[in-house]
Amino acid sequence: MQTSSDPKIIVALDFPSATPALELVDKLDPEKCRLKVGKELFTRSGPQLVENLHRKGFDVFLDLKFHDIPNTASAAVAAAADLGVWMVNVHASGGGKMMLACRERLDTFGADKPLLIAVTVLTSMGAEDLAGIGITDSPEAQVSRLATLTRNCGLDGVVCSAQEAPKLKAEQGIDFKLVTPGIRPLTAGKDDQQRIMTPSDALKAGSDYLVIGRPITQAADPLAALEAIHAEVMGL
């Protein structure tokens, strides 16, 4: 499923339960943003909440970052497709066999299947964090490696930092979708993110979709925060 417009902003509904999430959602316009349901909210409120968001007219990115053996991960993305979500993700570090199995399984769903994307290097990680898990390449090099693997497995794009977007667009081509969290307006704090960029700079760098959570959800006036970001990116 997809709305008629193609909103670039994906609001991360990182709330502890459905009630505060829906309080915000009821003020939002599905023509201006999409919604992301992640691990916390899905674990509490599950498929019923996703169905509710669909009834309200929103595209949903189900962000459960599957990372498992090919059989289990591909069954999980099929369950996401049954829910009718717009986008679903896996961890590229789950490897080529896992991603190929997910691709093949989703292809059985025909034209309405969700976009399938892979997380490269989490935007909360820097070079030191990578070294801690035995990866001595820079985040940029590791993102490129995982993006190439992802594209070779036929996935639709990757989750990465907007800092890597120019390089990835050049390497992977214009149609390979770049979904970028770690978006911070100049006035917002960094929180636990490391590889960050402002909304307008991210779009200029080549991001296709901006994932934005706390700068909107924790703002004193979330709707005003979203409107300000929307105005910033619409001017581009």
Ligand SMILES: O=C(O)c1cc(=O)[nH]c(=O)n1[C@@H]1O[C@H](COP(=O)(O)O)[C@@H](O)[C@H]1O
């Ligand atoms: O897959 C994601 O959405 C994701 C990948 C990544 O590398 N970094 C990242 O922050 N995210 C998600 O994007 C959102 C960012 O939220 P804020 O940091 O509050 O804007 C969170 O819901 C994260 O789970």
